[in-house]
Amino acid sequence: MPTLLTTLAHHVAHEYESASVLVPFLEVDQFRLLLDVLNSLCPNVRINELHGAKSFVKFRVNLPWSPPGSGIADAKCELCDLSIIWFNRRSRKARITFFQAKRSKVLHTPCRRWPLGVIERFVGNSTQWDLLNRRPLITPTHATFSPPTNLLSDALLTSVGSFGVFHRLPEGNVCLFYAAADCIDCPPSYAKSEKSTLFLHAGSPLRNVFGLEECLWACCTGLFVENLLQGNIGTPIDSLTAQGQLDTNHRRQIRLWLAAIINNAAGTAGADGLSESISSFRNSILAEEIGAVPNENPQSANLVFIDVTNASE
Numbered sequence: 457m458p459t460l461l462t463t464l465a466h467h468v469a470h471e472y473e474s475a476s477v478l479v480p481f482l483e484v485d486q487f488r489l490l491l492d493v494l495n496s497l498c499p500n501v502r503i504n505e506l507h508g509a510k511s512f513v514k515f516r517v518n519l520p521w522s523p524p525g526s527g528i529a530d531a532k533c534e535l536c537d538l539s540i541i542w543f544n545r546r547s548r549k550a551r552i553t554f555f556q557a558k559r560s561k562v563l564h565t566p567c568r569r570w571p572l573g574v575i576e577r578f579v580g581n582s583t584q585w586d587l588l589n590r591r592p593l594i595t596p597t598h599a600t601f602s603p604p605t606n607l608l609s610d611a612l613l614t615s616v617g618s619f620g621v622f623h624r625l626p627e628g629n630v631c632l633f634y635a636a637a638d639c640i641d642c643p644p645s646y647a648k649s650e651k652s653t654l655f656l657h658a659g660s661p662l663r664n665v666f667g668l669e670e671c672l673w674a675c676c677t678g679l680f681v682e683n684l685l686q687g688n689i690g691t692p693i694d695s696l697t698a699q700g701q702l703d704t705n706h707r708r709q710i711r712l713w714l715a716a717i718i719n720n721a722a723g724t725a726g727a728d729g730l731s732e733s734i735s736s737f738r739n740s741i742l743a744e745e746i747g748a749v750p751n752e753n754p755q756s757a758n759l760v761f762i763d764v765t766n767a768s769e
Contacts, residue, residue, distance in 0.1 A: 476630035536554035577656075582654075
């Protein structure tokens with residue numbers, strides 16, 4: 457029998473796809489519409505976005521996928537379109553994924569091919585793919601966006617980097633399929649920087665790592681929303697489920713960085729000016745870190761907070 461979250465997720469998907477024709481067919485616009493529909497249909501799920509600096513980073517060149525940037529020896533690109541933070545105040549669990557939204561103008565039918573094996577191709581940026589798929593050490597390009605250098609490389613789960621591909625259905629409505637970055641491939645002969653061909657090779661949609669459920673891919677909007685609400689997308693950043701000292705240290709570094717971002721936002725808007733889900737995240741998941749970061753180097757980023765504490769009520 458479908459759970460309440462499953463029913464909600466597919467209702468959200470239906471309403472989103474119906475409304476998608478009223479919004480420009482641009483990937484970030486479509487994703488924000490999806491969040492708006494989720495917010496309106498699921499009042500017990502709190503979603504807020506914190507607007508901030510562009511997330512450009514540098515990393516080691518990896519030819520042919522990530523050539524040197526203009527005027528620098530390293531490769532350079534934007535980390536993601538949006539950093540999505542899922543959390544539950546009651547269980548004190550949280551995950552983060554660095555989400556790259558893409559738009560595809562060709563017909564995709566991944567749901568029809570499952571479980572025989574799904575292969576989808578779409579146009580993307582090979583440098584962005586290399587960053588999220590290979591997960592190298594990174595360095596910032598601006599002082600206001602300085603995440604930990606091991607942000608990607610030491611993540612416990614590979615869905616720390618992810619892609620969502622928006623495409624039109626035959627009826628004209630927009631749908632999306634999702635994939636963790638390590639489920640997407642870019643053969644060398646297809647690597648052409650801005651206009652590379654990326655391939656989704658989909659096997660099992662879920663895997664379990666150290667007792668943590670992880671969604672590797674979702675063929676449609678409904679399954680993506682369902683796994684997003686269940687906390688199956690992204691790498692964990694809470695302190696409760698850490699696996700050894702390396703993972704513990706990595707998660708704390710991310711929480712300290714997020715605390716610096718929220719402290720900066722609170723300094724601008726005032727603590728009372730923070731939206732409900734951001735304040736909840738600050739006071740629960742970041743309770744130990746929020747007073748432990750200096751204010752000399754203010755941080756900024758585009759973050760989406762999804763508080764599912766009361767989602768099942």
